[in-house]
Structure formats: structure tokens, C-alpha cells
Amino acid sequence: MTEQVVLLDEQGHAIGVADKAGVHHAETPLHLAFSAYAFNERGQFLLTRRALGKRTFPGVWTNSCCGHPAPGEDMSDGIVRRLAQELGLTSTGIDLVLPEFQYRAEMDGVVENEKCPVWRVEVTGEPEPDPAEVDAYRWVEWDQVVGEIEDGSQPISPWCRKQLSELRALGPDPRDWPSAEHNRLPPAALVSAQGR
Secondary structure, eight states: OOOEEEEEOTTSOEEEEEEHHHHOSTTOOOEEOEEEEEEOTTOOEEEEEEOTTOSSSTTOEESSEEEOOOTTOOHHHHHHHHHHHHHOOEEEEEEEEETTOEEEEEETTEEEEEEOOEEEEEEESOOOOOTTTEEEEEEEOHHHHHHHHHHTSSOOOHHHHHHHHHHHTTOSOGGGOOOOOGGGSOHHHHHTOTTO
């Protein structure tokens, strides 16, 4: 089955769908996505490097997992699905932390253009990455990776860098970040999040 993404207007309402395989190009339309920051039982953050075969930002280090909810799929269900597919991980808790994050970034003529709420996820076990998605990972203390990104010793994706500045405003310890209200999600995400 062809994977599809939800296309958005600037206010975050769904205006259609497109095949994921063809949506990313020089004029990528605004669409719905998510970013997950996964932490293990010891509170360590999972940093991952995108596979070299990825169409967008190949070989770039970034947050634990990114993806697109399918049309009609609850965003947290999409995160559970992608964590299992990309990393073989089981999530034990999911919290919305940055409901209104949006960004645009370009690499080698291919654009990412997303309303991309950010989630904190608790996971168990050790990753078993799908090599088509992730080619490396490291568990790292949060304050350590923040320092490495700031001093330039840890290259990072442009969306992760932008998210980091907003996440730092939530506090130094990710376990203490406040959960955000789901009603602040883009309207297209709220359609499938009714009752949460």
C-alpha cells in the first residue's frame, strides 16, 4: 500500500493527501509530520543518523524518530508505528511537548516543509534499526548532547537545531518538560485525536 501524507494550508487544516514518495522536492507542499525524542529508563536520549539512502537529509544526525501520520491516523499512533518500524522500539509513554512547531529546510535541492509537533517518548529495549531508515545511533545524556550541538562537535539536522532552542525553554531535564494541550495541535491532527 502506498504511504500518504496529509497536505495542509497555513492554518494547519487538511487540504488533501499526496504520496509520500513524491511529495518531497524543490517545491514541497506544507504537510503534517511529527518529531519524537526518545528516552530510555536511565533518562538517556536516543540520537540517530538518517540512512544514506533517504531522499531527504541522508546521513544527517537528528532526533530519535521523525515521520508522517497517515490520513486519519492519530499522531501518537503514528509515532508508535514509526518507532517500531524504524528502530524496533516499544514506547511506554508519549507526551506532546511542542504542539505548534513548524519549519522549512533544504538540502541538495530537496525541501522539508512541515507542521511538525514534537513529542517526548519513553522507550524500552535496545534499538534494532531498519538500515533503510537509520544507519547509526547513540544513547547520550541530554545535557551532553545539548552541549555538543552548541559547540559544533555534534552535527545535527536543521529541524532538530530549531526544536532544541524551544525544548531548552521547557527546562533542563526532559523528564520535567510540561505536557502540552492537544487542542494546540494543527487542526488536521486534531481530527484524528478526538477523545484524547
